[in-house]
Amino acid sequence: MAPDIQYVEVTEELKAQNRKFAQQALGKSILDGAFEAFRTPPIHWNEENFARYYESSPSNIYYFDKILEKFKNLLDNGDKVVEFLTDEGKKLYPELKKIKNEKIKRLRIISYIDITKFVLTSDKLEGELSQGYVIKPDNDNIYITEDGKLDSYSRTPLINGSVERLIKDNSELRTFDYNSYYGRTGKSVEEGTYPGWTKTDVTKNPEYAKYKIGDNDGIKFELIKRDVPDPKKRNQGIILTIDAENEAGYAKTLELINQLKADKKEITSYRIINIGRNNANQSFINIFKALPDKIPQLELFFETHNTTSLIALEDKEIDELSLYTTGNSNAGGWSINPWALKKTAWVNMIDYNVSFDYKPGLRVATRLGFDDIAFEDSDFDGKDFSRINNGLRMVYWVRNNERVFQGGLGAGLKPDRNEGENSYPVGLDLSRVTKIKSLRNLIFSDIEKPSNKPRKLVRLVLYNDSETFEIDADELNNANFGVIDTGPFSRSKISFRNGNQTRKIKITSKNGVTKLNSSGLDNLQKLITLARDNFGPETEFKVPNTDKELFEQLEKLGKKVIQVDPNEKAEFEFS
Structure with a gap:
């Protein structure tokens, strides 16, 4: 963890730069082309046409709702927004106010805002300069206050603790470590490679030939070695890759794992790819149960949203767990039962994550993020809510400093000391819990530290x-x-x-x-x-x-x- 900054001299130059960067960040978030239709629409357009444009795609809705949120406080403050409109916008404002559809009215007004008129930052941002927090031009969380000042839900420390954390995670927590702040690329994830390490296929070596792995089974053993040995660290390991799409290999997997355990063969990394590609309901719970009780590294590639089998990992001591897909990791529906991670020391959340510009049909390996948590039918007997509530507490408070439990927006300024400001999964999937009909008796506040903000849900799935x-x-x-x-x-x-x-x-x-x-x-x-x-x-x-x-x-x-x-x-x- 990077040390806290004790004092920063706040000069006029620093204030001016912070304001400039905040204004630039706001400008980058508003795509002029997207608002062209609101500013200069075809002559025949009415409110319905604007509404259809707004709703024309999920990406449109997502983008425009995000912009609406940025200007909400200002637009809620009566006619204060007029000060920040272009000359044309000021002339049209009386007519724009008459639009009945609230979202369309606000979007049309926003289209005439001149962002160069936002020249002041909020008192909060000004005050945080002395604490060492600044705004960067790529800040996507800029918004406008009710009195027309630039503010943000996030800031960047002058000393970048995020970079230090990434270097530390790569060099100390990875099974096959390397000294860099970069995560692995999608290609590296798919191929199972690491900077500074070299792999060799040893499936046919005498040591592994006894397991009778066929050329077409989709199973291989690989020896991985550090290019420059380090006497203080692991310098080699065995990676076992299993392709679940291969029916012949899938059929052999359970027996193979049991044989390896019986022979006390140490497998450093179990790597299972294409889970669910042939069948969304492909069963892996027995295979996961059969895995050794202690595993240095486990990499799982899910090709459908069915992650229910992960609960079989609850009592496995896993040093590093990586969860990937070659589908769209940003699509809704990815959920995880927190009890599956009970004994996992580190969930890898630093490898490549595909952006929202993901093109349908494109296959690229990307890590999974979870904005929904889920529970199993076995987690609730119809009377005792403690297991589910303890699971919620694990996610929302106890382990909320871990990126896997921070949902879509990530950590706050002090994730290890002020978990109340961290993001968290906003979805709750109870669709497998047959005896629950509502949120009755479920706890969404921190009973041990009431000063933490209660958690709110955006999605709920019931059985x-x-x-x-x-x-x-x-x-x-x-x-x-x-x-x-x-x-x-x-x-x-x-x-x-x-x-x-x-x-x-x-x-x-x-x-x-x-x-x-x-x-x-x-x-x-x-x-x-x-x-x-x-x-x-x-x-x-x-x-x-x-x-x-x-x-x-x-x-x-x-x-x-x-x-x-x-x-x-x-x-x-x-x-």
């Missing part, structure tokens, strides 16, 4: 295997859906394991609770609103004919309610 999602009134009253971010520009969502096949809601009484209280009504509304792919104004509600209070309550709310037999079974189920 359901029929057309009807069934939940009781007591559960709804305590559903805790307030943990889900419902801010004005949030895109939070609730979904179900069976996708949009869930179309109806059944509410029952339980534990003597025969109707919804104010919290229950609020949670129900959040469920309907956030599960927008499943529910809406015409959603059918089912209530057992024995629950008259519930029936009458929902009817008074204007819901479409039908009474059903209390013993009614689901209309259909999905495997």
Whole structure:
């Protein structure tokens, strides 16, 4: 860890440079071409045309929402924005204010902003100069305050601790280490190579010939040696690569691992590629269970989002774990059960990570990042929430200084000492936990250090295997859906394991609770609103004919309610 800076002399030159870089950073984030359609649209365009342009692709929505967030505070402050408009924008402002679609109105106003008029940085940024934190021109987190000053959610220390950390990780934590701050390239990851090391195929050597690996099995043993030996470090190792796409090799994998353990053959690195490429449900849980209890390095390449088998690693002592894909690592849906990493010393998060400019169909090896955490059915017995809550605590607080548990945005300024400012995974996948219907009894605040900010969710996936999602009134009253971010520009969502096949809601009484209280009504509304792919104004509600209070309550709310037999079974189920 880089040392803290004790004092920096803040000169006028340093202030001016910081303002200049902040303005440059804001300018880089606003692509002029993207706003051309908002500033000089075709003559015939109306609000619907602008809305279609905004929604024309996921990348458009992502980009424009990001820009909206940068100017939100200023636009919320009445007509303050007028000071920062071009002359043309000032003339058009009265008409632009009349646009009904709030997002389109704001985007059109933003298109006329002259960023050169933002010449001051916030008091916060000015104050942080004395602490050694500055703005760099590539800062993507610049935003405008309500009074028109440049501010940022992130800053860069004058002494770059990130570079020092990368060098330290590469030289001290890697199994096949090297002294540099660069991670491995996509090509190096795919080929399993390391700077300063040389590999040789030894599959046919007498030592390994006994395992009868065929030329077409997709399995190979390689000897890797350090080019310049270091008497204080590991200088060679054996890498076992297994191609899961090769059916013949896949069939031999479990037996091979057991043979190697029986022979006490030390394998430095197990490397399994193409997991799930032939079959998204390809089973690896037994193979992972069979791995040795202590592993210097494990590299796994997943080609589908199915990472459930990783839970088999829970009790494995792994020095270095690397998780990759040759698909799109930035696509949604990648999740991990934190208990899978219980005894893993270091999760490699410094190798190549593909950018958001990823071209569909392009295959390049890239490390996985996880913005969603998941749990298994075995993590909850229907009564005891401690394993799930301890897993949440592991991610949000105890090990939140580790990059693998920091979600999409990464560390705060002091990740090891102020974990409350770190980023974190904003998705929670409970789709495999059959006995959980809501967020009831789940803890998203730091009970041991209340000063840390509570965590908020943006995505929640619940288990359901029929057309009807069934939940009781007591559960709804305590559903805790307030943990889900419902801010004005949030895109939070609730979904179900069976996708949009869930179309109806059944509410029952339980534990003597025969109707919804104010919290229950609020949670129900959040469920309907956030599960927008499943529910809406015409959603059918089912209530057992024995629950008259519930029936009458929902009817008074204007819901479409039908009474059903209390013993009614689901209309259909999905495997």
